[in-house]
Amino acid sequence: xxxxxxxxxxxxxxxxxxxxxxxxxxxxxxxxxxxxxxxxxxxxxxxxxxxxxxxxxxxxxxxxxxxxxxxxxxxxxxxxxxxxxxxxxxxxxxxxxxxxxxxxxxxxxxx
Amino acid sequence: xxxxxxxxxxxxxxxxxxxxxxxxxxxxxxxxxxxxxxxxxxxxxxxxxxxxxxxxxxxxxxxxxxxxxxxxxxxxxxxxxxxxxxxxxxxxxxxxxxxxxxxxxxxxxxxxxx
Numbered sequence: 334x335x336x337x338x339x340x341x342x343x344x345x346x347x348x349x350x351x352x353x354x355x356x357x358x359x360x361x362x363x364x365x366x367x368x369x370x371x372x373x374x375x376x377x378x379x380x381x382x383x384x385x386x387x388x389x390x391x392x393x394x395x396x397x398x399x400x401x402x403x404x405x406x407x408x409x410x411x412x413x414x415x416x417x418x419x420x421x422x423x424x425x426x427x428x429x430x431x432x433x434x435x436x437x438x439x440x441x442x443x444x
Numbered sequence: 445x446x447x448x449x450x451x452x453x454x455x456x457x458x459x460x461x462x463x464x465x466x467x468x469x470x471x472x473x474x475x476x477x478x479x480x481x482x483x484x485x486x487x488x489x490x491x492x493x494x495x496x497x498x499x500x501x502x503x504x505x506x507x508x509x510x511x512x513x514x515x516x517x518x519x520x521x522x523x524x525x526x527x528x529x530x531x532x533x534x535x536x537x538x539x540x541x542x543x544x545x546x547x548x549x550x551x552x553x554x555x556x557x558x
Contacts, residue, residue, distance in 0.1 A: 364543055364544060365543060365544050365545075367546055367547075369549075375551070375552075376533075376535055376549045376550060376551050376552045377487060377535070377549045378549070379546050379547075379548060379549075382546045384544050421486075421487065423487075425543060425544075428543075429500065430475065430477075430492045430494075430499060430500050430542055430543070431477070431489035431492060431500055431502070432477075432479075432487075432489060432547060433489065434486045434487040434488070435486065436485075436486045437486065
């Protein structure tokens with residue numbers, strides 16, 4: 334059983350539009366949720382963290398968390414070609430230090 | 445901005461040989477991690493380390509693996525007798541706390557087993 338699920342994509346979005354990335358998780362006791370960006374051949378780079386229900390905004394990025402639905406999302410406004418990457422959803426499970434990653438969603442911004 | 449540094453960036457080793465991957469975590473962080481990513485697959489947790497001991501490990505982290513903090517700055521992953529399936533990117537990460545703290549990743553070491 335997969336613990337963190339993401340649509341693998343590819344997701345193609347026109348430049349300047351909003352990109353919406355989604356993630357579901359199976360452990361209802363999960364406490365911390367992260368979005369990482371990973372360019373091809375590079376390491377995961379932290380984009381956003383969210384710990385409580387609702388929205389959290391940081392520049393062009395908004396993370397949304399709904400613990401009742403076990404759902405976390407990332408919105409990227411005014412998408413730029415440099416946003417083209419794989420976006421990884423990662424979750425701290427109940428009492429765990431480890432991050433459990435999804436397979437990632439490959440996002441392509443079309444100029 | 446402080447960052448996690450890893451060396452070497454690429455390691456090529458014959459099957460059966462021992463390798464040591466090195467990491468320098470962010471200086472004020474106390475929690476250290478190793479992850480691996482096989483080409484085309486997801487990032488997988490290997491081990492977490494705090495206060496000079498392993499705090500959590502995955503089923504991947506079997507007896508061929510070990511971790512050590514030999515001094516105040518380095519954090520190492522040793523693979524004793526490498527197998528072909530150990531070929532992957534190995535990422536070191538560190539965080540300032542156990543929970544509700546983001547983990548920051550190094551650039552990784554690409555390990556190729558021949």
